[in-house]
């Protein structure tokens with residue numbers, strides 16, 4: 001391991017793990033009406049970190065729920081600088097990460113994006129369409145600004161690839177739980193436990209599983225192996241269907257309670 | 264060989280061959296493999312499989328056989344006496360419209376379908392704009408006994424109804440893309456989402472020289488036959504090389520295919536974009552659909568919706584090799600308006616008895632507009648497809664003008 005000093009996000013997730021607590025990371029689409037209150041509510045309800053999505057016109061890794069949220073946020077006027085400016089005023093009390101697509105970062109300017117995010121209090125960045133081989137330029141800018149770049153690891157990766165992905169991961173490794181895009185599923189795919197197991201075997205960076213973790217019971221199941229989970233579509237569906245911070249908070253609290261009781 | 268390499272601007276780096284193979288998955292600064300992690304191994308496997316297949320004489324022989332005996336190649340190079348007379352330059356058409364399924368798309372699809380089968384894949388996923396690539400994919404799937412799912416924007420399904428029916432008749436499933444602009448860009452998104460979920464059994468049969476590496480390169484190689492045939496036909500029938508080669512550009516596959524036969528010649532290469540989808544003309548570098556290329560986008564990097572009368576060119580991006588050819592000055596890209604395209608559609612129909620696809624009519628439109636500049640020159644236009652698919656749409660547009668006295672044939676006539 002090259003990273004001797006961990007960033008805010010990774011330090012916090014490692015601390016959880018040492019305490020024997022499973023990590024709960026919640027994804028919310030930035031720019032939805034009332035989203036900042038939702039972020040606060042999720043943090044208050046026990047999320048260990050929050051991913052804030054900056055909506056993109058063409059989100060190829062996202063299913064219908066997050067697509068819909070992205071469209072609504074864009075229609076409401078969400079922009080990358082606008083969301084980063086809002087984040088700067090947001091005191092959620094937990095580490096924050098940005099999740100977005102690479103073109104928005106590229107257009108903003110890699111260094112400027114990393115610096116602006118860092119100044120806004122962002123710890124990590126997740127770019128689902130920027131795989132290891134293309135990540136060099138961005139990682140230079142991110143490292144320089146102290147931004148932790150979370151790498152994704154997918155079930156399709158051959159064995160030799162996973163250690164390379166993990167050695168470039170900061171914050172946590174995002175184990176993609178299934179073959180597919182974001183969205184809720186009736187049951188946890190067996191690939192979720194497989195990828196968690198394969199990652200745990202090659203890295204000491206916290207291993208979180210996301211994509212297709214839709215219910216508290218599924219979160220518990222994934223955490224039999226993983227250090228934590230990322231919950232996206234289930235929370236975003238609350239955010240767009242009910243639309244209140246309370247409804248988001250109460251769902252996050254259910255996940256928190258299940259993880260604390262059963263893991 | 265022997266002709267001088269024109270127009271390449273050297274910028275102090277050692278001269279790479281014009282239209283050579285990509286280096287590190289890139290043509291100059293453009294290209295790459297900006298895909299979700301799930302797809303990286305699939306793209307890498309595809310690169311290896313294509314490289315092996317392309318070097319395998321048995322694969323090449325099987326593809327050549329299909330291109331000849333099934334698709335009807337070689338396609339003729341037709342000299343257009345009446346059009347030439349009207350425009351004041353000598354015009355030839357490379358007749359990709361005469362291929363089986365009615366466009367150049369079949370060249371690429373037969374190659375990819377054979378490759379997919381060789382890789383053990385049983386299902387083809389495709390996106391389509393005008394429906395020509397979808398029809399070609401459905402055709403190849405039927406021929407090789409594969410399953411086929413085609414994503415098509417809802418707007419395009421309405422304006423290219425005939426092709427939707429053809430795809431279904433050929434046994435493919437057509438799934439509407441109902442997000443965003445509901446055109447080609449959104450069909451690509453849906454196809455990529457499908458592929459992320461089905462990558463173990465499916466091959467993404469991408470329809471143009473775009474997307475992540477190795478697609479821009481592989482699709483070019485499968486369309487290289489257009490340019491090679493054309494250069495040979497011109498040399499034999501006319502002598503030398505034409506002054507201009509002109510092709511429409513959506514993603515850019517028919518253009519790359521014909522350009523590749525003239526890369527080393529002094530021929531000027533002209534790509535014609537729709538004014539409402541001019542990625543090279545109006546775009547700035549960006550990253551979408553797995554590639555870095557010119558892209559129409561707003562100040563924040565949100566992809567803009569293209570607007571073109573032709574579904575096959577209604578795309579805000581462009582293949583990375585075109586971005587590179589534009590940057591090094593080897594090819595020029597110019598926009599034409601929908602109105603100019605409609606005139607060109609009529610012009611070719613009337614003067615030569617050839618109804619062009621609306622896409623291909625873009626290339627004719629540029630030649631027609633630039634007739635003064637082209638006076639006395641030799642010009643080859645890639646007629647990438649035939650216009651049957653566009654007739655219903657054109658009936659709505661031209662109906663009142665052309666219907667004088669003729670009884671309307673029912674639905675779709677005159678609106």
Ligand SMILES: Cc1ncc(COP(=O)(O)O)c(C=O)c1O
Nearest residue numbers: 395513514515516517575622648
């Ligand atoms: C006849 C025809 N020409 C051209 C195109 C545009 O594709 P490309 O730019 O890849 O040649 C299409 C796409 O549907 C088409 O059907």
